Structures are given as C-alpha cells and as structure tokens.
Amino acid sequence: MTLLDGKALALKVKTAVYKETETLARRPGLAVILVGEDPASRVYVNGKKKDCADCGFYSEEHMLPEATTQREMLDLVDELNKRADIDGILVQLPLPGHLDPEVVLNAIDPRKDVDCFHPQNVGTMLIGGSGFLPCTPAGVMALLEEYGIDPSGKHAVVLGRSNIVGKPMAMLLLEKNATVTICHSKTQNLAEICRQADILVSAVGKIGTVSADMVKDGAVVIDVAMNRDTNGKLCGDVDAGVAEKVSYLTPVPGGVGPMTRAMLMRNTLHSAQCHQNLQ
Numbered sequence: 001m002t003l004l005d006g007k008a009l010a011l012k013v014k015t016a017v018y019k020e021t022e023t024l025a026r027r028p029g030l031a032v033i034l035v036g037e038d039p040a041s042r043v044y045v046n047g048k049k050k051d052c053a054d055c056g057f058y059s060e061e062h063m064l065p066e067a068t069t070q071r072e073m074l075d076l077v078d079e080l081n082k083r084a085d086i087d088g089i090l091v092q093l094p095l096p097g098h099l100d101p102e103v104v105l106n107a108i109d110p111r112k113d114v115d116c117f118h119p120q121n122v123g124t125m126l127i128g129g130s131g132f133l134p135c136t137p138a139g140v141m142a143l144l145e146e147y148g149i150d151p152s153g154k155h156a157v158v159l160g161r162s163n164i165v166g167k168p169m170a171m172l173l174l175e176k177n178a179t180v181t182i183c184h185s186k187t188q189n190l191a192e193i194c195r196q197a198d199i200l201v202s203a204v205g206k207i208g209t210v211s212a213d214m215v216k217d218g219a220v221v222i223d224v225a226m227n228r229d230t231n232g233k234l235c236g237d238v239d240a241g242v243a244e245k246v247s248y249l250t251p252v253p254g255g256v257g258p259m260t261r262a263m264l265m266r267n268t269l270h271s272a273q274c275h276q277n278l279q
Helices: 006-021 039-055 070-082 101-106 119-126 135-146 166-175 190-194 240-244 256-278
Strands: 029-035 058-064 088-091 155-159 179-183 199-202 220-223
Touching (some): 039 256, 058 070, 119 166, 155 190
16 A cells, blocks of 8 residues: 655645746735634644745735624735735635625635635636646645546545535546546445445545445545544544555545645746736
C-alpha cells in the first residue's frame, strides 16, 4: 500500500507557484474575510497566510465581529472587488447563522472567486471550460495524476454530495472519463456499491464511514474528511484497517488537506496572471 503524500506534492506545487510569481509585474494578492471567533476557521486562515508567504503573495485578513451585518459584509466584498491589488477573495466558512453565505459568495467577482463557489465558475467547470477549479476536488485530481492513477474507464464512487466537495469531485472524475456513482445519506446498499469502486472518495465528515469490509482489494481510497476523535486527534472517514486491503490511500492529516491549500494558491496565481494580462 502506498500513501498519497499530499504534503510533499503541495510543497512541489507551491514551489512552482513561487517561481511563476517571480515573473509577474505585481505579486498576487489574496484577501481573506473571517467573521467571528471560530477556532477551526482561525487555524485554516493562519495556514493560508503562511501559504501566501511561501508563494510570495500579498495577503490581508479582514477579521470581523460576530455581529457583522449582511450589508457590512457585502460592502466589504464590493470594496475588495474593485481593488486592483487583490486577485482573490476568500470568505471563510461557516458564517454566523444570521448571514446568508449564498448571497455573500455570489457577490464576489467571479474573476476573484478563487474558491470556485460562484455559480458562473461552477457552470464553467461543469461544461469542461477553463478557469478556476474547486480547491479540494482539484487537489484530489492532482494527487491522482502525481501517482500515475488514471481514472479513465475506472468506477469511481464518491461519498457525499456537498456543493464544495462531493458534486464537483464527481464532475472532475467524470471529465477524466471515470464512471461515477455518487452516494449520500439516502443511498441503499452503500457497502455493496463501495465494494465496486476502483477509486473511492469519502467526503462525509463522519468517523468510521468506510470500514475494511466496504472496499475491494487493490482499490484507491481518498479520505477527504477532517474529523477529531474522542482524544482530539485528527482523523478521517476511513478506518485504519482499510490500509491492509488497498493499493493507495491518503493519510489524515497530510493527504488531501495540504493539497486544498496548494490549489488555492494556484487559483490565486491564475487570477493574477489573468488580471495582469488584461491591464
């Protein structure tokens, strides 16, 4: 069994991004908006700040109080949309309950939507056009490519149907000619379907979702989830026993997580390149 090393590939991607950044007339700029004091969000934002520094980007953080209104959020997004030195705008989710994430995310200029949440960018991805790709699914595809795992003709099973991971993951696998099955909370015979998978991607966010008896020998298993066990230790959806049966497996942590952040850097670079070619 081979572990798909996301940390090593993320470093490789960020090194390439840094080299391309050095050729630009102006370094890429990323603005991150964080509302409230969610500890997990703070960890993610700090990681993104470090990534920006590693890639030679300019970054700024807008830390807003929990009571920030929708109008205040939209005004800030509008201001960042207009700034020439900002190439990417990232709103850290989840937002407090009184804010509508769909309205906020849709207000971001699609050309600065480096998370690829805007309907325009999602639609472009759906028809196979060029542009931003959602960071986590793109990170998974980069890992498969790095290790020479070709989805073409394979049966890929995706567990989870979220707009952020599950649905776009299925689309990117389909684009690479996999036959794709999406499973979710209403799926019947889940274990039976999983045992048919050549490539199994779990993005449920529930410990123990995938056990060893649910995977076939030699399968490729991608664990997207980041959970914490009863001891507070990071873990994914996939049980440890799965490692005995599969050919490739992503570790948690150190698998998909670093690649998500690396793809964000790649998207921000792409945005900066587009903006500077237009100026």
